[in-house]
Every structure is written in C-alpha cells, then in structure tokens.
Amino acid sequence: MNKIKVMIVDDQSISRQLFEMYIKSSEKYELIFSVASAAVADVYFLKQRADLVIMDILMNDSSNGLEAAEKIKNQYPCTKIIAVTSMPEYSWIQRAKEIGIESFWYKETDEGTLLDVMDRTMAGESVYPDSAPSVKLGLADSTEFTRRELEILRVITTGASNAAVGEFLGISENTVKSHVRNMLEKTGYKSRTELAIKARVIGLAIDLQDNEQT
Amino acid sequence: MLISQLPFFILQLMAIYTFILSAFYLWCIIRSINAGIGKMFCTIYIFLFAGSFVCMYGFDYILRDINVRYPFSAFSKWMLEMPAVVVFSAVMLLTAFAVIGQIIISKRIVSMLTPASLQEGLDLMPDGIAFGTEDGIPLLVNQKMQSISTAAFGAGVLDTQLLGSRISSGNTEDGCRIMHRGEGVFLHMADGSVWDMREHHTVMGNTEVCEHIAYNITEQYQKSMELTIRNKHLAAVNNKIREYNKNIDSIIRDKEILAAKINLHDNIGRSLLVLRSYLSRNDGNREQLIALWQAVISMLRNESVSNEKENSISILVKAAQDVGVKICFDGELPSYKKTEKIISLAIHESLINAVKYAGSDELLIKMKENHKTVTVRITNNGTVPEDTVVEKGGLKNLRRTVELNGGSMRIISKPVFVLEIVLEKE
Structure with missing residues (x-):
C-alpha cells in the first residue's frame, strides 16, 4: 500500500522534529517535506504534492499558516490539512473551518495524539476540538x-x-x-x-x- | 352750588389734586408706550390726561384770576358758573379711572410679552447676544454681550460692525486672546472663561440683520483640553503596545520551545523506564528501544536552534533550491523591510508560475537602484508564453500590493516573459 505523503510546516525545529518522530514511528506515513515557513509551503507542492499537511498557524517569520492553508486548499483541494497551534486564540477554529481545513489540533492540551488525529483525518473524519482551550x-x-x-x-x-x-x-x-x-x-x-x-x-x-x- | 361759591382753599386743593392727576396720567401714557400695551390704552390715557389737564388748568386759571386781576377771564368765568358737583364728579371719575387703569395695566404687564420683557429675558441669558443692522447700528444687545465686549475690547457694543471687526482682527485687551480653530473663533478671557463667538446674517422683515452670539464653552473647552492630553497619552500607550506586539513573538517562541523541551524530557523519561525494564528483566523489543534512543539523541543533537532570523527572500531561495529551481540575483537586494516583502512576494509568484506554466528551473532577478526608486526585473529560462499573460490570483494580488505601496508593475509576455516592478525607496 502506498504510504501517505506528509508535509510538516512549523517554524519551531523542536516541534518539527517531534512531528517527524511521530511520522517515522508509523508505517502508514511518509515524510516528504519538513518546512520552516508557511510562506513557501506551496512552493514545495511544485515538486511533489502532499496528501496531508500538518500546518502550524503562528509563524515567527510573520507568515500565516491559515493563509498558506487556504492557498493550498484552493490549488490542491484533495490535500488534507491539519492545523496545529499552542495558542488558545478562539477565532482560528472558526477560520480554519471556513477555509475547509479538515482537522485542528492543540499542541499542548489536546488529549488525543497527533497520530490519532492524522489517522482519523485520512479516514475522512473532521477532527475539531469543541472549543479553544481555557486559559x-x-x-x-x-x-x-x-x-x-x-x-x-x-x-x-x-x-x-x-x-x-x-x-x-x-x-x-x-x-x-x-x-x-x-x-x-x-x-x-x-x-x-x-x-x-x-x-x-x-x-x-x-x-x-x-x-x-x- | 357753583364753583364760584366754593371756599378759596377748596379751589387750591382741587388745583393741586388735578395737577397730580395730570402728572400721573402722563406717567401712565409713557408706561403704556414702553410696555407696548396697545394703542387703545394709550389713546384712553391721552384723553384722560387731557381731561385732568383741563381741570388743572381751569382751577389754576381761576386762582390766578382771583389773585391777580378782576374781572375774570372768559374761561375762568365759564368754570366759575359750572355746578361744583359736575366738576367734582369729573375729578372723581378721573381718579377712578386712574385706580382701575393701573390695576389693569399692572396685570397685563405681568402676563404680556413686551419689548421690555424681551430685553429683560435676554439680559438674564448666560450667553451674549447682539443684533445690529448691516451698518452696525445696534438693535438689541444684552448685558452679557456688553460685559464681554467691555472686558475683551475695552468698550461696550456701540457698533455691531465694529464688534465683528474686533473679533476678526483679534486685537484684545491684555489677558484676553482670540484663537481660530477651523471655522470656530474662540475668545479666551482673562478670567479663564472661553467663549465661542459666532456671527450670522439674516433678514428680519425687510431689514438685513447681523447677529453676534457668544456661547460660554468654558467647561467644554477644559474637557476638550483634558481629552486631548488623554488621547496623546493613549496614543503613546498604543504605540508601546505595538512595539511590544512586535517583540512578543520571541517570547511566545520561547514558550513553545519550552513546551517542546518538556515533551522531549518526557520522551527521555519514558525511554529510560523502558531501558531499565529491559536491562533488569530482559523485557522489551531491543530494536524498538534502539530506534527510540536514536530518535531522542538526534533530537538532543539538533536542539540548539539558530536564533538568526532568515529573511523572506533567503527562505524562498532555499525553498526554490529544494524543489530544483535556481534563483540568481544580479544587483543588491534593498534593505528596506517593506520593499523586501514586496520583492519576496514577486519572486514567490514568479517562481510558482515559472515552474507550473513554463517548466523552468532557473529564475533571474535583476535589481537596479537610483536615488528615488528600485527596479526589479524577473525572468526565467522556461518556455515563452504563447498568449498574453492574464493576471489573476497571485499576480493580481501582487499588482494590488505593489500599487498600494506607491509602485508600478508591468508584465511583458514576448519575446520573453518579464515581470517588472518599480518601487519607491522608503
């Protein structure tokens, strides 16, 4: 069976490496790109289209993960996207739904693992938390x-x-x-x-x- | 009994009494004119005055004739032959009219709006008001306006045109000053009060009238000053928030790094537990354990995160390299942040379009600067477009961004594709 091609977009190297670790630990997924900026996420699609993108929302280089996700969704609607963040900013959940992002995961507070969210997303489920974490x-x-x-x-x-x-x-x-x-x-x-x-x-x-x- | 039969002193008393009555009626006429009570009342009082005057004159003439000469004058003779009752009755009637009339007039004046009450009302107003003709003749000036004019210009309002020119010229007494703010004219008095001076021209009846009004805005002015100071303070605070906002990313970044490190720490902890279990009881999958530790070690090795902030163009160049596209630069990249962002956006769009539609693997970015502008020309080594390039999506956004920032954009389709942007230097 072909592995699911995954692209990680996160400006924090430690976060990227954690996600890479999750992916490498699973036989279902294959990491094709690990990118530090949402601004160039669509550039990598020129080389190879990812089946699944794990997209951090808030980037240090002031690029915007939600905007990059919207661009990818417009050009490659079959690619599934999981938006990830550690910020409890409530409006991002709604914005992600409007863009058509399949799933949303809070890095620090969600009880399910990222792998679980990835599996459910690829199975066609839309995994969203009920609300932003309470702070x-x-x-x-x-x-x-x-x-x-x-x-x-x-x-x-x-x-x-x-x-x-x-x-x-x-x-x-x-x-x-x-x-x-x-x-x-x-x-x-x-x-x-x-x-x-x-x-x-x-x-x-x-x-x-x-x-x-x- | 005839008048001629009355004792002398009675005649004297009657003369004095009718004199007082005449004076009273004269006063009534003046009062009713001032009060604007009405023509009817004035007419009645004029007749009553005439009647009392005749009586007074008659008695005075008789007395003079008695004292001065003999025989009596024709008028005195006529009066002397009149029955005393008739004259007494006339005088009583005049007296009754005096009493009743005064009661009526007093009641009327209290409930009527007269010119005097109008002046009284205006004098009670806290604001200044002055009406005058276009030539400057004052028609109605209240006390407040008089006192404002005296305090500010050293003289009361004797000419409304002069008042207007004094306000316009701004020549005021010491301690006072006139400020113009937009269309408003504000008079600052020595006592700290502030007046909003306004001038209107209108037509009343067939007369062109100039109206000057002075509104007391002392309290509003003070509050406005306080508000201005507060707004300045708020603007400074908001600027501080903006600056803080710029730096907050590094704080949040540290927070995320800490969270990731905690996660890593937990993974190390778990690995240690598994290792311990494996070593003590030979329990567990050795290959899996090795893989786990290799992952942990590689993460620890890569833990030092570079703090160098790459710029957007260098990130783009690296991304292009990763997808097999070479980006070459001819000329120096400008260091201005806004220009760099726009150029990065242009390179991004050109890269996507060049690979997607022209199949190119090399982009050439030429930059030229003069003292006013920066010109960027982007070309590629891919196939030439068959038709004129239609701007949509990314190119449309790029044009909007360039033009919003005061620049211009041009796309040349033949003989080769060129995207040219001219930006003003910051």
Missing part, C-alpha cells in the same frame, strides 16, 4: 469572555485606539469602552494596556494581519 486571563477564565469581547481584545492588541476599534468592527466607540470596562472588571486588571499585553502573551487574542506586518 486564565487575570482573575477570569477565557470562557467567561463573550465573542464580541474577544474580537475587541484582538484589535486592541494591535495598539488601536477605541475609536479605531469601533470603526474596524462597525460599532460605536462607547460600545467598545463598555466592553473594555467589562473585561477589566472580569480580569481584575488595572488598565487597558495590561489587558492587551496579557491577552497577547497567553495567546488568547492574536491578530494574524498585524503579525504579518511586523
């Missing part, structure tokens, strides 16, 4: 935030003013202020700055567009 932000649990609050938090981490946040999300500045106030009350943080920085550090709110511009 602590100050006194609050990340599950205590509403969708809108997380959207606002994400834009705030880019350094946007309340007016700019409101304009971007199509809501009034007062609404933004009200949500920020609620989040400060929930977390116990003293300032908007502290809230934005802590949210960014734990990975609860990451703006991939802003990440690309850095």
Whole structure:
C-alpha cells in the first residue's frame, strides 16, 4: 500500500522534529517535506504534492499558516490539512473551518495524539476540538469572555485606539469602552494596556494581519 | 352750588389734586408706550390726561384770576358758573379711572410679552447676544454681550460692525486672546472663561440683520483640553503596545520551545523506564528501544536552534533550491523591510508560475537602484508564453500590493516573459 505523503510546516525545529518522530514511528506515513515557513509551503507542492499537511498557524517569520492553508486548499483541494497551534486564540477554529481545513489540533492540551488525529483525518473524519482551550486571563477564565469581547481584545492588541476599534468592527466607540470596562472588571486588571499585553502573551487574542506586518 | 361759591382753599386743593392727576396720567401714557400695551390704552390715557389737564388748568386759571386781576377771564368765568358737583364728579371719575387703569395695566404687564420683557429675558441669558443692522447700528444687545465686549475690547457694543471687526482682527485687551480653530473663533478671557463667538446674517422683515452670539464653552473647552492630553497619552500607550506586539513573538517562541523541551524530557523519561525494564528483566523489543534512543539523541543533537532570523527572500531561495529551481540575483537586494516583502512576494509568484506554466528551473532577478526608486526585473529560462499573460490570483494580488505601496508593475509576455516592478525607496 502506498504510504501517505506528509508535509510538516512549523517554524519551531523542536516541534518539527517531534512531528517527524511521530511520522517515522508509523508505517502508514511518509515524510516528504519538513518546512520552516508557511510562506513557501506551496512552493514545495511544485515538486511533489502532499496528501496531508500538518500546518502550524503562528509563524515567527510573520507568515500565516491559515493563509498558506487556504492557498493550498484552493490549488490542491484533495490535500488534507491539519492545523496545529499552542495558542488558545478562539477565532482560528472558526477560520480554519471556513477555509475547509479538515482537522485542528492543540499542541499542548489536546488529549488525543497527533497520530490519532492524522489517522482519523485520512479516514475522512473532521477532527475539531469543541472549543479553544481555557486559559486564565487575570482573575477570569477565557470562557467567561463573550465573542464580541474577544474580537475587541484582538484589535486592541494591535495598539488601536477605541475609536479605531469601533470603526474596524462597525460599532460605536462607547460600545467598545463598555466592553473594555467589562473585561477589566472580569480580569481584575488595572488598565487597558495590561489587558492587551496579557491577552497577547497567553495567546488568547492574536491578530494574524498585524503579525504579518511586523 | 357753583364753583364760584366754593371756599378759596377748596379751589387750591382741587388745583393741586388735578395737577397730580395730570402728572400721573402722563406717567401712565409713557408706561403704556414702553410696555407696548396697545394703542387703545394709550389713546384712553391721552384723553384722560387731557381731561385732568383741563381741570388743572381751569382751577389754576381761576386762582390766578382771583389773585391777580378782576374781572375774570372768559374761561375762568365759564368754570366759575359750572355746578361744583359736575366738576367734582369729573375729578372723581378721573381718579377712578386712574385706580382701575393701573390695576389693569399692572396685570397685563405681568402676563404680556413686551419689548421690555424681551430685553429683560435676554439680559438674564448666560450667553451674549447682539443684533445690529448691516451698518452696525445696534438693535438689541444684552448685558452679557456688553460685559464681554467691555472686558475683551475695552468698550461696550456701540457698533455691531465694529464688534465683528474686533473679533476678526483679534486685537484684545491684555489677558484676553482670540484663537481660530477651523471655522470656530474662540475668545479666551482673562478670567479663564472661553467663549465661542459666532456671527450670522439674516433678514428680519425687510431689514438685513447681523447677529453676534457668544456661547460660554468654558467647561467644554477644559474637557476638550483634558481629552486631548488623554488621547496623546493613549496614543503613546498604543504605540508601546505595538512595539511590544512586535517583540512578543520571541517570547511566545520561547514558550513553545519550552513546551517542546518538556515533551522531549518526557520522551527521555519514558525511554529510560523502558531501558531499565529491559536491562533488569530482559523485557522489551531491543530494536524498538534502539530506534527510540536514536530518535531522542538526534533530537538532543539538533536542539540548539539558530536564533538568526532568515529573511523572506533567503527562505524562498532555499525553498526554490529544494524543489530544483535556481534563483540568481544580479544587483543588491534593498534593505528596506517593506520593499523586501514586496520583492519576496514577486519572486514567490514568479517562481510558482515559472515552474507550473513554463517548466523552468532557473529564475533571474535583476535589481537596479537610483536615488528615488528600485527596479526589479524577473525572468526565467522556461518556455515563452504563447498568449498574453492574464493576471489573476497571485499576480493580481501582487499588482494590488505593489500599487498600494506607491509602485508600478508591468508584465511583458514576448519575446520573453518579464515581470517588472518599480518601487519607491522608503
């Protein structure tokens, strides 16, 4: 039986090597490429098309794993993709589903192994966690935030003013202020700055567009 | 009894009384005119004044005739032959009218909107207002505007046109100043108050009227200043967040590395346990155990991660090499971050298209710089396109990115494919 051709895309060498280890330990899979940047993932498809891509989302070189996955899906719809990340940024699950990524795996918190997810994905199953992992932000649990609050938090981490946040999300500045106030009350943080920085550090709110511009 | 039969002192009293009554009615006429009570009232009071005046005049004439000369004048004679009751009744009637009239007028004035009440109302306003003709003649100026003008320009409002030109010129007394912000004109007073000075021209009736208004915006102005300071502070904080955001990746990277190391540590731990079990009880698959340790050792050997950040172009060159495509550079790569990103995007698109459609295995990137621009020409050694290249997908995105950044893009299909980008230097 032909082995399933796998491509790994992850900027962390240790993560790549762990994934490589998983693949080499299985007889079903064959590693064809192990790439450090999502920006060039589609270039490798010129040489050989992968059956399965394990794609990290947040890259150090400011390339965007979800964008690269979308490009691959558009050009090679038969290739299956598993998005992997250690960040609890909730919107990535939804975005991955919209792109048509088959499965989603949290590196540190998902109970199933990556191999298990790979097997189920190749069997035609779509493996997604029910929600992003819960993390602590100050006194609050990340599950205590509403969708809108997380959207606002994400834009705030880019350094946007309340007016700019409101304009971007199509809501009034007062609404933004009200949500920020609620989040400060929930977390116990003293300032908007502290809230934005802590949210960014734990990975609860990451703006991939802003990440690309850095 | 006739008037002529009245005692002298009665005549004197009547004269004085009718004099007072006349004066009172004169006052009533003036008051009703000022209060704008109405023509009817004014007319009535004029007649009553005339009546009381005649009575007063009549008594005065009689007394003068008695004191000065004999025989009496025709008027005095006529008055003297009049029954006293008639004259007394006339005077009583005039007095009654005085009392009733005053009650009516007072009630009316309280409930009526008169020109005086209009002035009174405007004087009570906290803002300044001045109406004047186009020639500058003041029509209505309230106390507040008078005091503003006096404090700011050293004189009250005697000419509204002059007031307007003083505001425009900005010549104010010491301690005051006029600031223009956009279309707004703001008068800062020595006492710290701030006034929004506005001028409107309108037509009332058939008269062109100029209206000057001074709104007290002291509180709003102070709050606006506070807001400006706060916004500056916020902008500085937001910039700090941006800078922090740029550096956060390395912090997150360290976090991921730590997580991976923990995982590796766990694998080593498991391997040790398996090894121990194998050595102590000869239990386990030797080949599997060796493979496990080889994997762990190779990971440990590769653990030192290079901290050098490769740029996007060098990553692309390596990727191209891996897929069997050589990228050659003629000229120096610009060091500006934005330009480098755009060039990287152009090389990426050219690489994909060159391999997919032209079957090429070599890309040539020529770069030329002058003091204003950077020109990049990308060609390949693949087959020449048969038809004109149609921009879609990646090339379309590339053009949009180039043009958004102030550059230009050109695609030449024959005799060879050339992608040319001209970018402005940062």
